Amino acid sequence: xxxxxxxxxxxxxxxxxxxxxxxxxxxxxxxxxxxxxxxxxxxxxxxxxxxxxxxxxxxxxxxxxxxxxxxxxxxxxxxxxxxxxxxxxxxxxxxxxxxxxxxxxxxxxxxxxx
Amino acid sequence: xxxxxxxxxxxxxxxxxxxxxxxxxxxxxxxxxxxxxxxxxxxxxxxxxxxxxxxxxxxxxxxxxxxxxxxxxxxxxxxxxxxxxxxxxxxxxxxxxxxxxxxxxxxxxxxxx
Numbered sequence: 001x002x003x004x005x006x007x008x009x010x011x012x013x014x015x016x017x018x019x020x021x022x023x024x025x026x027x028x029x030x031x032x033x034x035x036x037x038x039x040x041x042x043x044x045x046x047x048x049x050x051x052x053x054x055x056x057x058x059x060x061x062x063x064x065x066x067x068x069x070x071x072x073x074x075x076x077x078x079x080x081x082x083x084x085x086x087x088x089x090x091x092x093x094x095x096x097x098x099x100x101x102x103x104x105x106x107x108x109x110x111x112x113x114x
Numbered sequence: 115x116x117x118x119x120x121x122x123x124x125x126x127x128x129x130x131x132x133x134x135x136x137x138x139x140x141x142x143x144x145x146x147x148x149x150x151x152x153x154x155x156x157x158x159x160x161x162x163x164x165x166x167x168x169x170x171x172x173x174x175x176x177x178x179x180x181x182x183x184x185x186x187x188x189x190x191x192x193x194x195x196x197x198x199x200x201x202x203x204x205x206x207x208x209x210x211x212x213x214x215x216x217x218x219x220x221x222x223x224x225x226x227x
Binding site: 049051094100102104105107 | 145147156157158159205209217220221
């Protein structure tokens with residue numbers, strides 16, 4: 001069955017430290033990959049996406065993600081975390097044919113310590 | 115562009131009442147999606163439309179839920195009768211035929227007492 005796994009439910013980092021959030025997917029083919037961020041009580045904002053081409057993609061707010069086909073992973077990174085990055089982060093995948101809806105991971109809640 | 119618009123933003127109702135959630139997608143987008151977010155189940159698809167036609171409603175929980183898209187600029191999600199377990203945040207999202215990115219509305223926070 002198709003699935004998206006975010007193994008870390010909750011991560012705490014210090015402000016200024018680097019961050020990596022993990023995402024693995026299980027699909028028959030390479031899907032389209034997304035990272036969304038949700039601040040408390042807010043909607044979902046797109047951070048970045050991967051469709052094809054360069055496997056390292058840049059997004060908003062200084063985030064980047066790397067697609068690794070061999071590992072079926074699309075991990076999100078940021079070299080220096082800011083207190084305002086505290087939020088919940090969702091990895092999601094979609095297909096270009098058939099079911100077009102997003103399948104989401106369970107999310108990773110990021111807490112930033114001063 | 116105003117983005118995806120949802121109303122109401124918050125809804126508190128009593129069990130057994132009818133609830134109607136509304137969504138206006140981004141102009142020109144061909145796909146419209148309804149998702150539900152709960153603590154227990156996370157974000158899950160309820161139904162999506164392409165060119166106003168329902169394509170996949172496999173996520174609709176039961177007959178109490180119904181969704182319509184009478185035109186390209188408006189969709190409703192109705193729950194009748196509502197139950198406490200329907201309490202959740204309901205998101206609407208839209209995307210174009212070419213671009214694959216879905217853009218989300220701010221959500222409707224529903225509480226059924």
